[in-house]
Amino acid sequence: MSDVERLLLRQEVEEFLYREAELLDERRYEEWLELLTDDVRYFMPMRRNVPHDETEREFTREGVDISWFDEGKDTLTRRVRQILTGIHWAEEPPSRICHMISNVQVLGAGPAGPSGTEIAVKSRFLVYRNRVETETDVLVGKREDLLRRVNGGFKLARRRIVLDQSVLLAKNLTFFF
Amino acid sequence: MALMKHLNGLVDVDRGIISREIFVNEDIYRAEQEQVFARAWLFIGHESQIRNPGDYLVSSMGEESVILCRDRSGRVHVFLNSCRHRGMKVCRYDEGNTIEFQCPYHGWSYATDGTLVGVPFAKDAYGAQLDRSQWGLIEVARLEVYKSTVWATWDRSAPSFLDYIGGYKVYLDLLLDAWDGREGGTEAIGGIHKWLVPCNWKFPAENFSGDRYHGVSHRSVDMVGIGPSGQSRRDMGERNQARWLDVSFPELGHSMIAFLRPHDAPLAPAYQDAPVVADYFRRCEEERKRRRGDSWRLFGGPGTMFPNTSPLARQPRTLAVWHPRGPHQTEVWRWYFVDADAPPEVKDFLRHYYIRYSGPSGLTEQDDMENWNYAHKASRGTIARQHPYNYEMGLGRSTRAFEDHGLTLPGAITDVTVANASEHNQRGFYRRWRQFMEAASWDELR
Known part of the structure; x- marks a missing residue:
């Protein structure tokens, strides 16, 4: 890959991530769902305090343990539908949510399989939520994404969300990362 | 006791009337820590989380941090997670396996059965004054493993777990x-x-x-x-x-x-x-x-x-x-x-x-x-x-x-x-x- 190709790819990845954040913050959730592949995996482990040399036990395991999220498109779609009922009281009245996405790194293109080329991307997030009056949460962490090239654009095929908290300091997780 | 008189008008279950005060009042909350949480049987954890000798899980009893652990002979214990010397938490990991809990402040260390086993400069600094047998980790008064769930109480006069349930x-x-x-x-x-x-x-x-x-x-x-x-x-x-x-x-x-x-x-x-x-x-x-x-x-x-x-x-x-x-x-x-x-x-x-x-x-x-x-x-x-x-x-x-x-x-x-x-x-x-x-x-x- 030439330097120009690398820059263009990075540009394209950033544009995808920023557009995704825009859809979430504007509550255009159904359009957001269209950015996800049908086999998307959305995973957010819990984190434990462990000794520095036992980091293999730090995260709960996908597909094995209890986590904050460990799901596919079906459950994500139901989350969206719940918010759109207008009587999901935890998000009614709606929270004010802002996604700050930064430190975007294109880690490399995966093997070009039958489902197309996949690109591993890492980024940082700061998700700010303010609701009702004074209730405010600031959730910060890292995301490890797999973007799949579909019909000339990208779709999100996998997201691992690493929140930099052990005890969750928010009362609920009614929004997306 | 003033608090008792206070509660008299607050909780009337026969009529189904309960004051909001018991949810928001700071004095009532403080009294609960002594009257309820220091007496009742409380859930600590699950035995499957401490399968092997030396396994531990840090849990909570009321406001206080406790360590659930299996000692080297296989016995289950629950200790207050606080050094006897100056109170520092002796374990700030959530779970794991260890031979001992060493306090990061002055270095007192405790075996998994709670015994005080390590005191830096013990001989020179304390001489014969320190009776280690009196300064092990503070242990709950009673503990019960019931169908793999672990329960404990701080109150020695509490009934047995089976009587409690x-x-x-x-x-x-x-x-x-x-x-x-x-x-x-x-x-x-x-x-x-x-x-x-x-x-x-x-x-x-x-x-x-x-x-x-x-x-x-x-x-x-x-x-x-x-x-x-x-x-x-x-x-x-x-x-x-x-x-x-x-x-x-x-x-x-x-x-x-x-x-x-x-x-x-x-x-x-x-x-x-x-x-x-x-x-x-x-x-x-x-x-x-x-x-x-x-x-x-x-x-x-x-x-x-x-x-x-x-x-x-x-x-x-x-x-x-x-x-x-x-x-x-x-x-x-x-x-x-x-x-x-x-x-x-x-x-x-x-x-x-x-x-x-x-x-x-x-x-x-x-x-x-x-x-x-x-x-x-x-x-x-x-x-x-x-x-x-x-x-x-x-x-x-x-x-x-x-x-x-x-x-x-x-x-x-x-x-x-x-x-x-x-x-x-x-x-x-x-x-x-x-x-x-x-x-x-x-x-x-x-």
């Missing part, structure tokens, strides 16, 4: 026994949900004690359908066939929502999204009939074991602990249970269901947290505190002699099959809460 054992077992009726046989899935909710700990405790009335809270998830058959938030068929029973032990403070299936009707279909799971539960329930006889028909739901442990004996099978973190905040810990012998596909299906139902990311319980948060917040004001909450629903409708086609059940039971709901269980909880708050010692609580 009394007739509630039948209902607690609905969570801890395997679905096919074998004793024990459940395990905790790895990972404990831990999160903060801005409300008094009694909001979730009384909600889980048996609040069937809050359907409006969960209407959105019911519309969306996350249940094991793709409808509603859970499978409703067998619930709707059953008698709905609010079961309380007011003299103990424990309670549960229970369902008694008909003795003569075929079971409604469940788990329609997953034939393997449906087949598993069908086989378990056939086995349950053989093992338990007519009492196979009894199934549990949410409940609260006084004061702050809530078993949920039906899918999602969980155990929640509502740790007090000041009058206005609760730290929730949530364990998730499955039959240890269930096939991997069944465990996996249930795990996914548990996560999408429960806790801060659960489509159902997200809305509970919103309610507890703002109910608490709106009850703190000077005017709000002058107006009590209403717990009158179903007053005077309970019986101590429940019977259904020859099957009798322990506890004071209100049949709410027609009424849909009662506040019988909440009244039982607060009756016991008041006794704990007024009693000078366990002698007055037996």
Whole structure:
């Protein structure tokens, strides 16, 4: 890959991530769902305090343990539908949510399989939520994404969300990362 | 005692009137730490989390951090997580395996049986003055491992664990026994949900004690359908066939929502999204009939074991602990249970269901947290505190002699099959809460 190709790819990845954040913050959730592949995996482990040399036990395991999220498109779609009922009281009245996405790194293109080329991307997030009056949460962490090239654009095929908290300091997780 | 006189007008369970003061008042909260949490049997953890010698899990008893660990000879202990010398936490990891707990402040170290084994400069700095046998980790007064769950109390005069749960054992077992009726046989899935909710700990405790009335809270998830058959938030068929029973032990403070299936009707279909799971539960329930006889028909739901442990004996099978973190905040810990012998596909299906139902990311319980948060917040004001909450629903409708086609059940039971709901269980909880708050010692609580 030439330097120009690398820059263009990075540009394209950033544009995808920023557009995704825009859809979430504007509550255009159904359009957001269209950015996800049908086999998307959305995973957010819990984190434990462990000794520095036992980091293999730090995260709960996908597909094995209890986590904050460990799901596919079906459950994500139901989350969206719940918010759109207008009587999901935890998000009614709606929270004010802002996604700050930064430190975007294109880690490399995966093997070009039958489902197309996949690109591993890492980024940082700061998700700010303010609701009702004074209730405010600031959730910060890292995301490890797999973007799949579909019909000339990208779709999100996998997201691992690493929140930099052990005890969750928010009362609920009614929004997306 | 001034506080006792104070409580007199605040908790009137006979009339179903309870002051908001007990949820928001700082003095009452402080008194609870001594009167309730320093006396009662509290849930600590699950034995499957400390399988091997040296394994430990840091947990909580009320506000205080404790270490659950298995010593080198295999014995289970619960210690206050605080160095005897200057109080530093001797363990700030959540779980692991160790030979000893060394305090990072001055270096006192303790074996996994709590013995003080290491004191820097012991000979030169203390000479013969320090009697190490008197300065081991502070250990709970009593500990019980019951069907792999670990419980403890700080009060030496507390009754035995089995006396403490009394007739509630039948209902607690609905969570801890395997679905096919074998004793024990459940395990905790790895990972404990831990999160903060801005409300008094009694909001979730009384909600889980048996609040069937809050359907409006969960209407959105019911519309969306996350249940094991793709409808509603859970499978409703067998619930709707059953008698709905609010079961309380007011003299103990424990309670549960229970369902008694008909003795003569075929079971409604469940788990329609997953034939393997449906087949598993069908086989378990056939086995349950053989093992338990007519009492196979009894199934549990949410409940609260006084004061702050809530078993949920039906899918999602969980155990929640509502740790007090000041009058206005609760730290929730949530364990998730499955039959240890269930096939991997069944465990996996249930795990996914548990996560999408429960806790801060659960489509159902997200809305509970919103309610507890703002109910608490709106009850703190000077005017709000002058107006009590209403717990009158179903007053005077309970019986101590429940019977259904020859099957009798322990506890004071209100049949709410027609009424849909009662506040019988909440009244039982607060009756016991008041006794704990007024009693000078366990002698007055037996």
